[in-house]
Amino acid sequence: MVEEWSQREHARWYLGLADRFPHRREGEAVVLEQIPHDVQRVLDLGTGDGRMLALILSVRPGATGVALDGSEPMLELAAARFEGHPGVATLLHDMMEPLPDLGTFDAVVSSFAIHHLEDNRKRELYREVFGMLRPDGVFCNLEHVSSPTPELHARWRRSLGIDGEPEDPSNRCVDVETQLRWLRAIGYRDVDCYWKWMETALLCGLK
16 A cells, blocks of 8 residues: 555545545446446445445445455544444455455445556456456446546646646556456456546446
């Protein structure tokens, strides 16, 4: 895990910024559309404060979930969010390391987390997720992706109001097409970019 994510100040800064992501709710709504109505188990990779998993459980109340994150400050917030929810377990785990044996899942989701990993680890993680999915299970990665041109990247930063701030050193963004090729090569089917706005994209595939 990048060291800055162990700092409470950085976690608070990010959460404040994340709430300002333009069109984020649109992307999250498309994620919810992909979650099977009969979903039983959901794994949320890089759960942060548990926002995405909580949204899924709000529309699939019969499901259980595992909220995984490598940041102790973030996971503390997730644990507080899910306090009293017997169907949710929180797990501290650095995604730079192989995922632990957690059993199988009907859906694995991630929201603005995997782009912090180096490219080789991203591909390994996608393969590990594939192995954890049940047949017809879905993987949804709502992600920060790279822009095809520096000009579009600058426009993205202006849209967030951070054009005058330094680049986040933890970002390891990859373009959409490259990641779709990775998913197809692993064996996911119906792979596509299901939604996109500038550097925000939803990459999905089924097992």
